[in-house]
Amino acid sequence: MAQHSLTELDAVLMVARRGKFRAAAVELGVSTTALSNAVGKLERALGVRLFNRTTRSVSLTEAGQRFVDQVAPAVRDIHEAMEAARSQQATPSGTLRINAFPTAAREIFSSLVLPFQRLHPQVHIDIVTEGRLVDIVAGGFDLGVRSEDLVPVDMISLPLGGARRNVVVGAPSYLEARGTPKIPQDLTAHTCLRVRLPNGAIYRWPLEKDGEAVHIDVEGGLTLDEASLARTAALASVGLTLAMESDVRDDIDAGRLVRVLEDWTPTLPPLSLYYPSRRNPTAAFKAFIDFARRHGGQAVADIDGLDAGSRPSLTR
Secondary structure, three states, rough: OOOOHHHHHHHHHHHHHHHOOOHHHHHHHHHHHHHHHHHHHHHHHOOOOOEOOOOOOEEEEEEHHHHHHHHHHHHHHHHHHHHHHHHHOOOEEEEEEEEEEHHHHHHHHHHHHHHHHHHHEEEEEEEEOOOOOOOOOOOOOOOOEEEEEHHOOOOOEEEEOOEEEEEEEHHHHHHHHOOOOOOOHHHHHEEEEEOOOOOOEEEEEEEEEEOOOEEEEOOOOEOOOOHHHHHHHHHHOOOOOEEEEHHHHHHHOOOEEEEEEEHHHOEOOOEEEOOOOOOOOHHHHHHHHHHHHOOOOOOOOOHHOOOOOOOOOOOO
């Protein structure tokens, strides 16, 4: 009887879940070629095609759908058994997968992730940044990091730090040449760095003062989807940008960028680390949660409450 590795089964299930080989490869932390080879090996062994492949999409065949429906519960049981065994480890090891907004990942990277890994070098941390909201359970992630108000209600959450804020900034030379906006409507006379959201829409700058909220559809010659590019353009005096304060704090302190419309940039909800209730958390998972609880802010969920039956799930 042919023996099939769990890797091959994981590959098929991830491609079925994500609908694309490249996205599935990123999720599993392997190359697209390695993933394709694993799927192909299993298809050859089974003597049946599991996926319809085109240059633009991947979909399950009828046989593939039946195979996935039958295999998925068994593979999930195997992973739960392996997780239960790993939970008995005395030394944290293995992989923790974290999904986060890019800005959120940058905010926790130096203060939480790097110090934790220095303390526990045997733990591999795999961070995937996405601008869209994802189901971390369906995506195979252990943890998520999002703004507190975006944490799903069925998740346990752990606050990380305090309130945050966006800032509107520009280079001193730009402001000297173009003037300083005093109210949001003044932005129409300025060149601004436009940001494209993951869904393709252009982000409208949210500004608020004394209960008056406006969303400005700014104009400018550049549209970007990466905050570091907008910062670089602002530093080059191309125009004004709306940025997370933590991303440009050093530039503001050094005088390379100057805040404008300060009284129109309200605070934002704090970040939260969140995760589903787990029956057998691994030693690495428990260590990370405990570290975040001690170094990332006041916890709303105690590590002792990780067992699904020990207490109700706490939410945002």
